[in-house]
Amino acid sequence: MIQLSAVNDMNQKEFVLALGTIFENSPWVAEAAWAFRPFQSRSGLHEAMLQMIKDLPEARLHAFYRMHPDLATRLSIGEYSTREQQGAGLDQLSPEEFAEFAAANRHYMEKFGFPFIHAVRGSNKTEIWSALQQRLTHSLEEETKEAMNQIAKITSFRLADLIEG
Template identity: 50%
Template sequence: MNTPADILTLKQINAMGQPEFVERLGGIFEHSPWVAEGAYGERPFESVQHLHDSMVETARKAEPTRILALLKAHPDLATRLQVTPLSAAEQQGAGLDRLTPEEFKQLTELNAAYTAKFEFPFILAVRGKNKDDIINAISRRVNRSLQEEWDQALEEIGKITRFRLEDLLTEE
């Protein structure tokens, strides 16, 4: 994903002004730079975990309409809709770019049912998972309550964003 030249240190992050901070970290939460803007005031960050916790807390404390917009900003898994480079790389790593036509149809139908029920796309941290894990997860989760899925989606976003920060930052 990132080359060594792209890796930032925590010291660099803590020294940034807000515009650069938001520019560099604004994409960690899918199409939601407001999360980085909100976390900026918590500097200096003692660790990547502290930075991540501040960002997650900013997202979780937002107004429900803003949280819903964050949820809706995530792409459906395995669709051919435009996704961010980070999402595309994550989905490719899980094999979602290599689905059979039957698997693609099944996942498309499950995504449609999920989105119709919850009004936001199915969100799952796909790193370390394969296409079968993903299809099994959405098959289970589509039958849950809205509150269970709202909470689960935010938890998954926390996992996704933690991976993204770990890929981008070093504590040295």
């Protein structure tokens, strides 16, 4: 784990190297947040990083959402996502379950234009499946907000694993 004081003392390159994978395939978030050092707390750092996303125009926000992998994918994904999906048992789906997730993921993508984003830590495949089915009933506006809420949870977990305090 890294001390927050060490994070605050990092130059921009070190900061991006340490935190650039917190937001899926988007090291630019850490790059932009670096300018707001020093951070008084891990939650302050998290809020600064989230603000980079919240300030995006809608088209760029949806493009950012599309940087996230499908859940229960068999494609190569980032280290954090791999561990999180394994922890939820999504790497152990039966062929039938995998096919159901793949079809639901396609339906979700067709409806909203970005993948289903869900903080899977602490959940199992049944809970994730239920959330996916429920969220397919959302409007685009509701789901855009929910995707941001889920990203906030995911990145909070990741920062807590990385930075003390």
